[in-house]
Every structure is written in structure tokens, then in C-alpha cells.
Amino acid sequence: MTEHKTILRAGNGEVEEKRSRFLATAIHCESEEEALSFIEGVKKKYYDARHNCYAYIIGEKGELERASDDGEPQKTAGQPILSVLRGADLKNVCCVVTRYFGGTLLGTGGLVRAYTDSARLAVEDAEIITNKIGRILTITTDYMGLGKIQYLLAQAELTPGDINYTDNVSITVCVPEDMLDTIKNKITEATAAKAVIEAGELMLYH
Numbered sequence: 001m002t003e004h005k006t007i008l009r010a011g012n013g014e015v016e017e018k019r020s021r022f023l024a025t026a027i028h029c030e031s032e033e034e035a036l037s038f039i040e041g042v043k044k045k046y047y048d049a050r051h052n053c054y055a056y057i058i059g060e061k062g063e064l065e066r067a068s069d070d071g072e073p074q075k076t077a078g079q080p081i082l083s084v085l086r087g088a089d090l091k092n093v094c095c096v097v098t099r100y101f102g103g104t105l106l107g108t109g110g111l112v113r114a115y116t117d118s119a120r121l122a123v124e125d126a127e128i129i130t131n132k133i134g135r136i137l138t139i140t141t142d143y144m145g146l147g148k149i150q151y152l153l154a155q156a157e158l159t160p161g162d163i164n165y166t167d168n169v170s171i172t173v174c175v176p177e178d179m180l181d182t183i184k185n186k187i188t189e190a191t192a193a194k195a196v197i198e199a200g201e202l203m204l205y206h
Helices: 032-045 078-087 107-125 143-155 177-190
Strands: 003-009 011-017 020-028 051-058 064-068 093-100 127-141 160-165 169-176 196-205
Touching: 003 020, 011 107, 020 107, 032 051, 032 064, 032 093, 051 078, 064 078, 078 093, 078 107, 093 107, 127 143, 127 177, 143 169, 143 177, 169 177, 177 196
Parallel strands: none
Antiparallel strands: 003 127, 011 020, 020 093, 051 064, 051 093, 127 169, 127 196, 160 169
16 A cells, blocks of 8 residues: 555534534544544543544554444444544544533434534545655766656656755655656666665655
8 A cells, every 4th residue: 555545634523413412523643542642632621521432543554443432322423433434535543523412312323323424524624635655765866867867757747855966966756655666767777777776764745
């Protein structure tokens, strides 16, 4: 997997159903510890609420998933929230939906609908980005090879970062992991193997 979607800016959503209020917040989190800390913060903020139900997905491949009904009937809250996060194909994300009870029982279908709709509104309100997995390549070439390399990068829709001009030219560019070998081979061929290519660590970028 070379990319995944996540939340850049948190989103909020609210649904009212038979006087019960459902307040949802969806955020980016890098670890389970961050998710749990956020959940505890929401519980303290809405200390007088009946329920604080949540779901989170951690890992670039969604390795860890958790959901909680927090006292609601089984699978009427946490799982619907989790389904919204899965449906949006989000990773490293947490969503908490706080319920203020309005005095009227909603039934299983009503609860599922309210938790789903509020979580969906929070996700729609959030700013979502696509993080890609790549490496920083540092390419050192003579001035004759510069134009060829810039042309190849432009063809691949890759934008160079720093370009340093000394006796030679040094170019840095972030290349998606699945394009690395192709780009290296094309640069080597275009410069008759005169360009020196150094690959850095894997990183996320967007």
C-alpha cells in the first residue's frame, strides 16, 4: 500500500432525534494512546452526557480497530461509527459521538441511524488528505544532465524540492515508493549513468 486517507482538520457533526442530541467529533490520531486520550478528553468535556460512544482505526493499513457502545445496546453505536470510518477509507482516525438523552427511547434502528448520521456529518465536515508513502531522492548530476532529469520528473508529475548549484547540481525530490525503481532507471539511462542517486528513509507526504 503506497497511500492512505486521513483527517487533517477535525470535523464536527450534530443530529437531534426525538430530543436526544448526538454530538460527533472526528480527529486524526497517530496511535491508540492518542485516541484514548482524546476519548477521555471528550468524556470530561461532556461529563453530564449519558453516553460517549466511539470508534478508531490506527495504522497506515488499519491494523488496529476498536469500537465502544458505552452502555448503549450492543452494536447500535460503536459499530455504526466504525462503519462510517471504514466507508470513508480513513486510517489513523478517531470519532467520538456524545449522546444527551432526550427522554424517549429510540429503538435499535433509531440509535444506529443517529450514530451513523452524526459520525458521517463529522467526517464530511473534516478536511481529509491523502498521505503517500515515498522516499526523498537526492540526485547529483552535471549541468548537462539537469534538463533531462527535470524533464523526467515533470513527465512523472513529481515536483523537485531543493536544487543546489555548485560544481554539480543537487536535486531533492520525494518519490512514491512504487515509482522508485522506474525513476531511478530512467535517470540512470538518461544521464548515461553519470547521475548519482541517493535514497533517504521512507516518509509520509501529501
